[in-house]
């Protein structure tokens with residue numbers, strides 16, 4: 001049965017006519033464009049556009065990083081400078097949840113969750129959904145999925161080291177530059193120094209070989225401390241300096257006291273029953289000594305300091 | 307134990323038979339060319355066609371493609387304008403795939419997209435056992451932009467087998483939904499002097515909207531049977 005036109009054109013058809021479930025009001029007359037509304041709309045469109053771009057960039061990055069590292073015999077502790085560089089660059093727009101998505105995708109591809117590890121993911125003792133695992137806090141029940149996320153505890157550590165540095169804020173809402181640099185836990189920091197202009201953090205700081213590495217370690221330690229401080233203050237780690245720059249001024253003005261401070265006291269004629277200076281009649285009965293409220297205003301004035 | 311294994315396989319075969327019939331009905335109700343015997347396939351025929359010798363279901367055999375009917379093409383063709391005299395219909399051949407994989411991630415999704423591209427399919431439907439990974443779902447939302455903008459024009463839809471075991475539109479309380487063509491929609495708005503934003507809405511994620519594959523901006527006519535008013539129609543704008 002071919003669908004008939006939904007619109008009856010003759011008024012004669014009224015009795016069988018279908019009724020739309022909406023009021024048939026004419027649309028409101030067009031109003032002049034409000035400039036402020038217009039700029040708000042433009043702003044929203046821009047955010048939407050940025051959001052779409054970021055979303056595409058994240059999906060493409062995840063897709064690329066599923067197949068990392070580029071060499072099958074790569075060592076997650078000593079990644080190749082090019083892989084490390086690409087990894088750090090690609091995850092800058094990530095939020096922690098995006099990073100979890102990357103780990104999940106790698107696990108679906110049967111790979112260890114840590115991007116720079118070429119080994120297969122871990123294997124639980126059985127295919128049961130939940131497992132008993134002995135931890136420092138005693139025996140705990142763990143999802144098989146979680147148990148198989150990493151090939152080793154070492155990879156779990158390296159992967160989480162990255163995750164805690166990711167910006168919680170969506171990249172399209174981040175102010176100024178896109179985001180902070182992401183550090184990796186590596187043992188071959190020197191290789192990365194030669195290849196990159198960027199600093200890399202050492203895992204368990206082995207004796208620095210030269211002054212440059214020494215300085216790098218010092219800077220890393222400072223940044224760590226700043227990040228901890230930021231976390232403690234509830235700020236976004238890595239954005240500490242930016243956030244505080246505007247808040248702190250270097251000129252401190254001392255205020256000088258002009259008179260002896262006096263402890264506050266209840267002005268005469270004033271009682272705890274007063275509501276904004278007025279004592280209701282019922283309350284006055286209760287306190288017979290407050291007979292002349294005519295003086296109230298004056299007394300109150302006198303009590304003002306200075 | 308062999309008995310319980312057989313029983314399990316038979317139950318799965320039964321479930322998939324229902325899923326298959328609902329899928330075919332869904333394609334038919336959207337306006338694709340589907341033969342009545344495809345929607346009404348008997349269980350025995352189904353088991354013969356898609357079962358292995360050992361009685362297991364071979365989901366890969368169930369995949370199919372279908373082309374839109376003339377009427378569907380007409381509905382999906384935007385009206386001609388002075389600039390575009392012969393507008394392209396916003397519909398085309400559909401590829402439907404039954405995926406047995408329990409873990410479907412971005413990689414599987416990209417493979418699916420590649421298949422759609424290679425076969426020049428306009429859109430694709432993936433029917434899966436378990437929900438896709440979060441990243442894959444995000445990929446589907448922006449499927450057209452994926453792979454450098456060469457994704458399927460009509461996008462990708464995903465259904466869980468579980469949700470197709472029964473055809474929700476066959477429920478007596480679900481009224482008939484009829485998609486309006488772009489032209490019919492324009493006439494409706496003109497006649498009642500409405501803007502589309504003034505119409506009541508239906509979300510594209512609504513199960514019935516999903517069944518009909520409604521896209522944002524389309525308008526459906528919903529026809530209810532009413533004891534007091536006979537047939538009662540309302541219109542909804544898909545968002």
Ligand SMILES: [Zn+2]
Nearest residue numbers: 112117151155
């Ligand atoms: Zn690993």
